[in-house]
Amino acid sequence: MVNLKSDVAKSGLQVVSVSTKGIRKRAIVKGRKTNTPLDLHRFAMIGENDRIVIGDGIEKRIWVIGEKKQLIDVSPHFSWQTKHIFAGNEVELRISELSSDSDFREYISLESFHYKGVDLSQDPSSADKPTRKGTGGRRAVLLMQIKLHSRWISAGYIEIQMPLMMAKPRHNAFSRPFSHRERAVEWKSWQKGGQSLVNRIARIARVVVNPELRGANLSSALVNAAIKFSRERWHIGGKRPLFLEISAEMLRHIDFVSGCGFHYLGDTEGNRTRLAKDLVSIKNGAKGSSGIMSLQRKYHAFFESYRDRTGLTFEDLRSRLAEVLQYEDPWKHMDLEEWLALRPVIRSPIPYYMIGLDEASDAYVREAAYTRKKNGSASPQRSIDEIHVSNLEVNSKFKIPMTQHSRLIMDGFGITTKTIRTRIIGPLSFSAAAGTVNFVAGSSGCGKSLLLASLDPRWKSKSAVKTGEVSPKRYRVGWLEQPPSEASLFEHLSNKHGPERTFDALARVGLTEALLFLKPFEMLSRGQRYRAMLADLLLGDADVWLLDEFCSDLDPFTAKIVAHKLRETVQAEGRIAFVAAANHSHFISALRPHKVLFLSTGGGSEDLTWKEYSHGILQ
Numbered sequence: 001m002v003n004l005k006s007d008v009a010k011s012g013l014q015v016v017s018v019s020t021k022g023i024r025k026r027a028i029v030k031g032r033k034t035n036t037p038l039d040l041h042r043f044a045m046i047g048e049n050d051r052i053v054i055g056d057g058i059e060k061r062i063w064v065i066g067e068k069k070q071l072i073d074v075s076p077h078f079s080w081q082t083k084h085i086f087a088g089n090e091v092e093l094r095i096s097e098l099s100s101d102s103d104f105r106e107y108i109s110l111e112s113f114h115y116k117g118v119d120l121s122q123d124p125s126s127a128d129k130p131t132r133k134g135t136g137g138r139r140a141v142l143l144m145q146i147k148l149h150s151r152w153i154s155a156g157y158i159e160i161q162m163p164l165m166m167a168k169p170r171h172n173a174f175s176r177p178f179s180h181r182e183r184a185v186e187w188k189s190w191q192k193g194g195q196s197l198v199n200r201i202a203r204i205a206r207v208v209v210n211p212e213l214r215g216a217n218l219s220s221a222l223v224n225a226a227i228k229f230s231r232e233r234w235h236i237g238g239k240r241p242l243f244l245e246i247s248a249e250m251l252r253h254i255d256f257v258s259g260c261g262f263h264y265l266g267d268t269e270g271n272r273t274r275l276a277k278d279l280v281s282i283k284n285g286a287k288g289s290s291g292i293m294s295l296q297r298k299y300h301a302f303f304e305s306y307r308d309r310t311g312l313t314f315e316d317l318r319s320r321l322a323e324v325l326q327y328e329d330p331w332k333h334m335d336l337e338e339w340l341a342l343r344p345v346i347r348s349p350i351p352y353y354m355i356g357l358d359e360a361s362d363a364y365v366r367e368a369a370y371t372r373k374k375n376g377s378a379s380p381q382r383s384i385d386e387i388h389v390s391n392l393e394v395n396s397k398f399k400i401p402m403t404q405h406s407r408l409i410m411d412g413f414g415i416t417t418k419t420i421r422t423r424i425i426g427p428l429s430f431s432a433a434a435g436t437v438n439f440v441a442g443s444s445g446c447g448k449s450l451l452l453a454s455l456d457p458r459w460k461s462k463s464a465v466k467t468g469e470v471s472p473k474r475y476r477v478g479w480l481e482q483p484p485s486e487a488s489l490f491e492h493l494s495n496k497h498g499p500e501r502t503f504d505a506l507a508r509v510g511l512t513e514a515l516l517f518l519k520p521f522e523m524l525s526r527g528q529r530y531r532a533m534l535a536d537l538l539l540g541d542a543d544v545w546l547l548d549e550f551c552s553d554l555d556p557f558t559a560k561i562v563a564h565k566l567r568e569t570v571q572a573e574g575r576i577a578f579v580a581a582a583n584h585s586h587f588i589s590a591l592r593p594h595k596v597l598f599l600s601t602g603g604g605s606e607d608l609t610w611k612e613y614s615h616g617i618l619q
């Protein structure tokens with residue numbers, strides 16, 4: 001931030017009006033004789049009555065005059081380059097305010113991954129695109145791009161808006177007196193007087209990450225950018241914020257904000273306790289002008305349209321609503337029709353987080369923070385510490401069917417015996433400890449799949465014989481298994497493991513796309529099915545995971561994310577993973593196996609460390 005020196009600059013130029021058209025914003029600035037238009041990007045932080053300073057030079061610089069005559073950067077637009085660990089590798093990120101045509105196109109295409117308030121039942125080929133209601137007030141949109149394989153790819157965006165009108169956790173946290181000397185912001189009681197300072201709060205209203213890149217912690221990168229932007233650029237009439245808030249249902253399942261310094265202040269109240277009561281007062285003519293009352297009036301209209309359709313009396317429906325709202329989970333007590341009709345009017349409590357944007361304000365927020373109880377159960381106890389394999393051999397035994405054609409082959413290749421015995425694996429000795437990823441490599445047909453099968457204590461085969469020792473003799477094994485094809489992914493996994501844990505596991509394999517959750521398994525792509533099966537495996541209680549053809553159906557980005565998460569999970573949960581793949585170039589650096597078993601056709605094998613193996617493959 002710059003301090004103004006000259007007297008002329010001190011007062012700045014006054015913005016008389018602003019208007020927006022397409023991707024541009026026009027600000028009319030009061031001149032001595034005539035007013036001058038300024039052409040800016042759509043979300044430039046300039047509003048009516050702001051006082052601005054225009055710099056000289058080739059690149060047009062514009063500042064808004066803030067408190068204590070400090071200058072707040074407006075133009076050129078905000079752009080932040082930073083590094084990010086993407087599936088174990090450092091990559092470049094660029095997070096900028098939308099400024100060009102192509103930024104807007106990218107933003108609009110990413111917007112299709114945010115479903116709230118969008119009618120998805122429209123035919124996608126029709127000319128009417130799904131529409132979203134506009135959000136009023138000041139707004140900033142930051143677009144994130146990631147450099148992968150030397151190309152910049154749009155990876156997501158974050159929106160910052162004005163704060164929520166009502167937020168119980170904030171009321172509670174701000175009930176203590178606050179005094180920020182440097183910024184001359186203070187309140188004795190938030191309820192009495194403090195609320196007029198609501199513009200000292202900015203809000204993260206939307207975080208959207210491209211579904212193809214989910215699971216790589218990119219939402220946290222966006223949140224960090226929003227913090228930086230709010231500190232440096234966000235203002236209302238030159239007054240900069242001291243706090244940044246976020247509340248979202250998604251935070252119940254994936255906490256991507258605590259790691260960025262946000263504090264959990266409790267769950268919002270929702271409207272369950274007041275809805276039934278407010279409906280009566282609105283019906284009786286309550287005309288409150290507060291935002292809350294206008295919201296409740298909107299809900300009343302929904303309620304009336306449902307009544308029109310069903311022919312219920314006002315009192316019937318109101319008391320029905322009051323009845324279901326008493327339950328912890330009202331949805332369970334409604335039929336589908338009722339749920340679809342009343343869902344828009346019932347707001348459930350959702351987690352609310354806040355960060356102070358400087359040391360003093362953050363210390364104030366921190367004092368009110370408390371730890372959120374995590375839903376979902378802890379991972380089950382592992383029952384083994386290590387698998388030890390000694391002199392493992394797998395030989396195949398095969399009786400040649402004596403047909404006319406097989407005799408032709410036997411003659412041609414000089415085969416004289418009727419039964420063929422071949423050594424496929426071993427003798428092989430190795431051990432694998434809990435918390436390690438053991439990669440089984442080697443060319444096609446060398447015995448990778450057979451080795452995995454032979455590590456399953458339940459394995460039986462008519463055509464192959466296993467000898468040698470594997471200890472312990474018993475342990476729980478997990479393979480990738482196809483769920484029933486007609487079941488919806490989320491439904492199927494939630495029935496088995498509960499919704500909280502399911503959500504977490506799907507996020508770990510990079511599947512957090514709402515529509516995928518709802519589709520039947522058979523409607524998913526091969527790669528999506530693979531990830532769904534992997535999530536199922538993560539949720540199970542197996543000690544040993546046997547993963548064949550690992551990531552063979554996945555694109556390089558997803559494969560890297562999945563491999564990285566698999567390694568993290570194996571380490572964190574003390575599982576033992578055996579991972580086999582003939583082609584691994586697209587994920588091996590992210591998997592970084594602890595050990596590599598390199599098999600050769602005919603039973604040969606080498607036991608290598610990752611360092612030894614990676615040194616070999618890089619040469």
Ligand SMILES: Nc1ncnc2c1ncn2[C@@H]1O[C@H](COP(=O)(O)OP(=O)(O)OP(=O)(O)O)[C@@H](O)[C@H]1O
Binds near residue numbers: 442443445450451581
């Ligand atoms: N159940 C079995 N009984 C006898 N022989 C088998 C059995 N399964 C596989 N084989 C043989 O063992 C050898 C190794 O097969 P395996 O499927 O383990 O190879 P792989 O390394 O996984 O190959 P790919 O990378 O092509 O999948 C092959 O020659 C195959 O014919």
